[in-house]
Amino acid sequence: MATLVLAGAGHAHLPILTNIPEFVRRGHCVTVIGADDFHYYSGMGPGLLSGDYRPEHTRFDVATLTRRGGGTFVRDRVTGIDPGTRKVHTENSGWIDYDVLSCNLGSSVCLPTGEFDKDRVFTVKPIENLDKFRRSVQATDRNLLVVGGGAAGAEIAANLGCWLSGSGHSAHVDLIAGNVFLADFPAGIRHRVERTLDALPVRLHAGERLAKLERGQAILESGLALPYDRALLATGVTPPLLFAEADLPTGQDGGLLVNRFLQAIDHPEIFGGGDCISFADRHLARVGVYAVRQGPVLLRNLLAALEGEQLTPFRPQNHFLLIFNLGRQQGLLRWHSLTWSGRIPFLIKDYIDRRFMQEYQRCGETNQPHSSS
Numbered sequence: 172m173a174t175l176v177l178a179g180a181g182h183a184h185l186p187i188l189t190n191i192p193e194f195v196r197r198g199h200c201v202t203v204i205g206a207d208d209f210h211y212y213s214g215m216g217p218g219l220l221s222g223d224y225r226p227e228h229t230r231f232d233v234a235t236l237t238r239r240g241g242g243t244f245v246r247d248r249v250t251g252i253d254p255g256t257r258k259v260h261t262e263n264s265g266w267i268d269y270d271v272l273s274c275n276l277g278s279s280v281c282l283p284t285g286e287f288d289k290d291r292v293f294t295v296k297p298i299e300n301l302d303k304f305r306r307s308v309q310a311t312d313r314n315l316l317v318v319g320g321g322a323a324g325a326e327i328a329a330n331l332g333c334w335l336s337g338s339g340h341s342a343h344v345d346l347i348a349g350n351v352f353l354a355d356f357p358a359g360i361r362h363r364v365e366r367t368l369d370a371l372p373v374r375l376h377a378g379e380r381l382a383k384l385e386r387g388q389a390i391l392e393s394g395l396a397l398p399y400d401r402a403l404l405a406t407g408v409t410p411p412l413l414f415a416e417a418d419l420p421t422g423q424d425g426g427l428l429v430n431r432f433l434q435a436i437d438h439p440e441i442f443g444g445g446d447c448i449s450f451a452d453r454h455l456a457r458v459g460v461y462a463v464r465q466g467p468v469l470l471r472n473l474l475a476a477l478e479g480e481q482l483t484p485f486r487p488q489n490h491f492l493l494i495f496n497l498g499r500q501q502g503l504l505r506w507h508s509l510t511w512s513g514r515i516p517f518l519i520k521d522y523i524d525r526r527f528m529q530e531y532q533r534c535g536e537t538n539q540p541h542s543s544s
């Protein structure tokens with residue numbers, strides 16, 4: 172009997188969680204280590220800020236899914252890997268043995284320098300922070316700060332702006348967009364998003380970078396000081412440090428270096444998917460699209476690794492459909508050189524996202540009361 176350990180229960184592991192009964196039927200033990208009983212779907216995250224989606228509509232009960240399938244769920248954080256003895260270290264549950272390990276630990280946002288109140292500063296990862304941020308906003312707040320001029324920062328500022336204007340709240344959003352707002356996108360997309368933000372209580376600070384965050388004040392590299400009541404950081408994500416700390420081969424950015432079978436280089440018993448890996452064949456953007464597409468390949472390869480069978484390669488697509496959620500049921504779609512904005516792009520995104528949720532929300536999530544913790 173072999174033991175499969177899943178470190179993290181993110182997007183790439185969802186197909187494995189729903190297939191735990193098959194692993195068990197074949198005589199394998201499955202242990203899932205997850206930081207939380209729930210995993211939140213990033214595609215619907217910005218809608219948590221506008222109020223279009225409620226938390227229970229955007230999350231998967233990964234703990235119940237694991238247990239119902241016959242696996243063991245350990246609610247804990249993975250803090251280390253010892254590839255030599257094939258053990259995973261956790262914060263509270265000690266060492267856990269594996270024969271085959273799969274890592275889907277996501278990524279995190281680095282905190283800026285400076286002395287600030289930690290309970291007023293949130294990062295966009297994990298996604299449930301977006302709900303926590305919204306709940307933390309007080310009627311007396313006047314200045315909400317969003318830092319980061321990429322797709323996540325743009326979606327967050329727009330959805331936050333929609334919520335503030337729709338609820339009669341008198342606060343506004345300052346969006347610190349870095350050197351170039353939406354630098355990875357064509358000018359047409361940038362201008363459409365700028366027009367959306369213009370119509371909302373959002374002030375775009377393009378060409379400005381955050382230098383440090385102090386209590387109640389953001390200091391920009393230009394010397395400008397902006398007051399803030401609460402801040403949300405979307406300044407880009409990095410993989411966890413624990414792969415480098417375990418002396419596992421990593422990409423330049425510290426992600427677990429995997430071959431086209433999503434298998435760690437030099438460690439055939441370790442696999443990985445999603446934001447925490449670096450794909451050796453070519454650079455992949457850290458987007459949920461890849462994490463989701465890697466899931467079925469991981470499922471096949473984990474079974475194959477446990478049973479000594481042939482592995483299947485992951486073939487990443489070169490282009491993927493991108494749809495921004497700009498709040499108020501407005502979307503902005505990009506497919507190759509086509510861009511399309513309005514309600515229909517939003518409805519397409521909403522349909523795709525809800526269909527994905529239906530596939531993996533198998534434990535009555537939408538009926539479960541949401542705790543504010």
Ligand SMILES: Cc1cc2nc3c(=O)[nH]c(=O)nc-3n(C[C@H](O)[C@H](O)[C@H](O)COP(=O)(O)OP(=O)(O)OC[C@H]3O[C@@H](n4cnc5c(N)ncnc54)[C@H](O)[C@@H]3O)c2cc1C
Pocket residue numbers: 178179180181182183184204205206207209210211213214215216217247248249250275276277278295296297323326327444445446447457458459460461462494
């Ligand atoms: C606001 C926002 C909107 C986005 N929208 C989109 C979008 O529309 N489309 C798209 O393709 N991409 C989108 N992305 C990118 C997307 O969030 C990521 O690429 C995606 O979440 C990667 O999935 P993942 O499963 O690798 O990681 P995650 O979704 O981060 O999942 C990792 C899981 O591991 C758990 N975990 C983390 N650390 C530990 C630990 N130490 N021990 C145990 N468990 C742990 C976490 O709790 C989580 O459940 C968005 C990102 C943001 C910030």
